[in-house]
Amino acid sequence: QVQxxxxxxxxxxxxxxLRLSCAATNTNSKFYxxxxxxQAPGKQRELVAGMTTRxxxxxxxxxxxxxxxxxDSAENTVYLQMNSLKPEDTAVYYCNAQSGVLGADYWGxxxxxxxxx
Numbered sequence: 001q002v003q004x005x006x007x008x009x010x011x012x013x014x015x016x017x018l019r020l021s022c023a024a025t026n027t028n029s030k031f032y033x034x035x036x037x038x039q040a041p042g043k044q045r046e047l048v049a050g051m052t053t054r055x056x057x058x059x060x061x062x063x064x065x066x067x068x069x070x071x072d073s074a075e076n077t078v079y080l081q082m083n084s085l086k087p088e089d090t091a092v093y094y095c096n097a098q099s100g101v102l103g104a105d106y107w108g109x110x111x112x113x114x115x116x117x
Contacts, residue, residue, distance in 0.1 A: 002027045002094045002106050008112030012085055016115070020080040020109055022095030029071065032099045032106075034078040035070060038091035038113075045094070049080060062088075085115045 008020040020036065035050035048058045049069040057069055068081040078095065095108035 002097070002104070004097060004106055004108035005096050006093065006108040006111040007078045007112045009093060011114045011116065014086055014115055015117050016085050018082070018085065018113060020082065020093055020111060020113075021096075022078045022080075022107045024076050024078075024097060027097075028073075029076050029078060029097060030073050032097035032101065032104065034069070034071060035096045035098070036078075036080045037094045038089075038114055039094070039110075040088075040091040043091075048093070051078070082113070085113075087114060087117045090115050 004027045005023045006020060008018060010018060014016055033050060033052050036048045038048050039045040047060060048063055049067055051057050051069050051071055056081050059067060066084045070079045076088040090113060092112050094110045097106045
């Protein structure tokens with residue numbers, strides 16, 4: 001069974017940094033478009049950053065220049081480096097793996113990120 005396990009969330013002051021990790025098990029993440037989403041209380045889940053199987057990346061306008069998505073194929077892990085964090089970045093962050101070819105759409109359990117002002 002494919003699982004995505006996130007880690008790295010926590011409480012940080014505004015201006016600080018965190019790195020989220022998403023480890024894929026029972027599959028190889030290189031076959032998927034990997035993405036990070038977030039959901040703040042009372043708001044819809046939104047795309048934060050994504051990376052295709054070819055390594056192309058895209059970011060939400062609100063995080064461009066501050067967040068970086070990357071993939072470590074050897075570790076089968078995807079990362080989200082978050083710098084210059086703001087209170088509005090507070091949310092539960094979810095890892096997602098999608099493959100149209102494989103007909104797959106997997107989600108992690110989420111990790112809480114809280115940025116204090």
